[in-house]
Amino acid sequence: MSTITIRNLDDSVKQVLRERAAARGVSMEQEVRDALSESVAAAPSAQSQTWRLAASPDEILALGQKSEKSPRALVDAGQKTVPAMTLSDKRILLIIGGGIAAYKALDLIRRLRERGAAVRVVMTAGAQEFITTLSAGALSADHVFTELFDRNDEHDVGHIRLSREADLLVVAPATADLMAKAANGHANDLASTVLLATDKPVLMAPAMNPRMWAHPATRRNRATLGRDGVAFVGPAKGEMAESNEAGEGRMAEPLEIVAAIEALLDAGPKPLSGRRIIVTSGPTHEPIDPVRYIANRSSGKQGHAIAAALARLGADVHLVSGPVNIADPAGVKTIHVERAQEMRDAVEQLLPADAAVFVAAVADWRTENSAGEKIKKVAGESPPTLRMVENPDILAGVGHHGQRPGLVIGFAAETQGLLRNAEAKLVKKGADLIVANDVSHESGIGPSGVMGGDRNRVRIVSKAGVEEWPEMTKDEVAARLAALIAERLKTTVV
Ligand code: CTP
Numbered sequence: 001m002s003t004i005t006i007r008n009l010d011d012s013v014k015q016v017l018r019e020r021a022a023a024r025g026v027s028m029e030q031e032v033r034d035a036l037s038e039s040v041a042a043a044p045s046a047q048s049q050t051w052r053l054a055a056s057p058d059e060i061l062a063l064g065q066k067s068e069k070s071p072r073a074l075v076d077a078g079q080k081t082v083p084a085m086t087l088s089d090k091r092i093l094l095i096i097g098g099g100i101a102a103y104k105a106l107d108l109i110r111r112l113r114e115r116g117a118a119v120r121v122v123m124t125a126g127a128q129e130f131i132t133t134l135s136a137g138a139l140s141a142d143h144v145f146t147e148l149f150d151r152n153d154e155h156d157v158g159h160i161r162l163s164r165e166a167d168l169l170v171v172a173p174a175t176a177d178l179m180a181k182a183a184n185g186h187a188n189d190l191a192s193t194v195l196l197a198t199d200k201p202v203l204m205a206p207a208m209n210p211r212m213w214a215h216p217a218t219r220r221n222r223a224t225l226g227r228d229g230v231a232f233v234g235p236a237k238g239e240m241a242e243s244n245e246a247g248e249g250r251m252a253e254p255l256e257i258v259a260a261i262e263a264l265l266d267a268g269p270k271p272l273s274g275r276r277i278i279v280t281s282g283p284t285h286e287p288i289d290p291v292r293y294i295a296n297r298s299s300g301k302q303g304h305a306i307a308a309a310l311a312r313l314g315a316d317v318h319l320v321s322g323p324v325n326i327a328d329p330a331g332v333k334t335i336h337v338e339r340a341q342e343m344r345d346a347v348e349q350l351l352p353a354d355a356a357v358f359v360a361a362v363a364d365w366r367t368e369n370s371a372g373e374k375i376k377k378v379a380g381e382s383p384p385t386l387r388m389v390e391n392p393d394i395l396a397g398v399g400h401h402g403q404r405p406g407l408v409i410g411f412a413a414e415t416q417g418l419l420r421n422a423e424a425k426l427v428k429k430g431a432d433l434i435v436a437n438d439v440s441h442e443s444g445i446g447p448s449g450v451m452g453g454d455r456n457r458v459r460i461v462s463k464a465g466v467e468e469w470p471e472m473t474k475d476e477v478a479a480r481l482a483a484l485i486a487e488r489l490k491t492t493v494v
Helices: 011-024 028-042 057-062 071-077 102-114 133-140 159-164 176-184 190-197 210-214 216-227 254-265 301-312 340-350 394-399 418-428 474-490
Strands: 091-096 118-123 168-174 202-206 236-239 246-250 276-281 316-321 333-336 355-358 365-367 388-390 407-414 433-438 458-462 465-468
Touching (some): 011 028, 118 133, 118 190, 168 254, 210 216, 355 474
Antiparallel strands (some): 433 458
């Protein structure tokens, strides 16, 4: 095993690492470790992609700035693939709020421009504390707007024109303050005035401390903005930039924001328009007492990706999600539940539907009676015995329901006898298709396995036989499954 010495890296790369580490309050070694893990997790395939750990200093400079790229962005700068021009001719006004996540907005600009969008940037005073207008301007190749009144500015196009000339306004990061201003119609700086003056759709990517996100004032503002028609992507749960802080409030990743933008602006043909589809995703948590629960390793990534892919094809998607650490998918109505029984109730209330896809790893059992108070250790007494009872089988319930959707799809996670078990589940649960995946020890669990990882290799089992799909990312599996669902539903009249 070889070692990497930070001292031997190029000065420009060291500088980037030093600044990124300082911004996150971690050591340079930790920053390198995180960048490496992130790049490995993000790499679609070791065989099919050419990866370098960092862009050359020239490439960093060519990206418009050299000190504000995230390590991930540096890695991506070395990537050879060119994304499809899904946003060509689209004009996006990006409002960057003042938060540590502002550095991700720089990556977002690059991602949007790679896809053909023209990006114009407004930065709040707070945003300028975190990143410079120079960086945003270099990446957007346009003037960056910061002032409400700037009569001397030759670029001043006025807030009305700024807000109306775009196809979409994106606020990233949407800070608690920006959300509060927008929810209450304030217009005391350029960002809030543009938001008040616009007649175009608005997408917000909130980012803030978990306590600020959970505060009743922010919850009120979020609800008001939702009623006003503002779309949201994120926030996700996870580690915050402040050390020792974790929870919900982390800004969605730039590619998630891009996907939300693509979904909002997509004017292409929609094969699933008018179709109502239910998707379950994630694990369930079955309480033992108020602080302990039984869970499993499902991340929700595959189910959420399927919900998002169906929404992109125009479906009216209702996602019933167990507790997960990823953001609600854009363009999808998400209901959050904890327990299997809650998931079953939520699903049944959503019937009738054209199709239902059961991706959730539902706990098969729950404790017979979860304790009302925390179970205490008592000296000299033996540990408590958990009596388990079976949970409702949600898929089987819907597969044999009086209001059974025309298309019912289940998943089968197996550690052995994959096809035999999948075929048995097809019949027993009344499904039309079973998506079977191997979660055996060799390929199944952990960051590089199916459960928790980003890739999947599935077989589609139906009465007609078994179709093997090659290994691909969970997003690719989702897109292909959504296309299959659209194909299957074509023959059914809306
Ligand atoms: N499923 C469900 N409700 C349950 C258990 C499973 O809806 N209580 C669904 C899952 O969402 C998945 C399919 O049934 O679509 C198969 O799940 P899996 O865990 O593979 O099978 P189980 O029925 O739980 O059987 P076993 O764990 O014995 O393999």
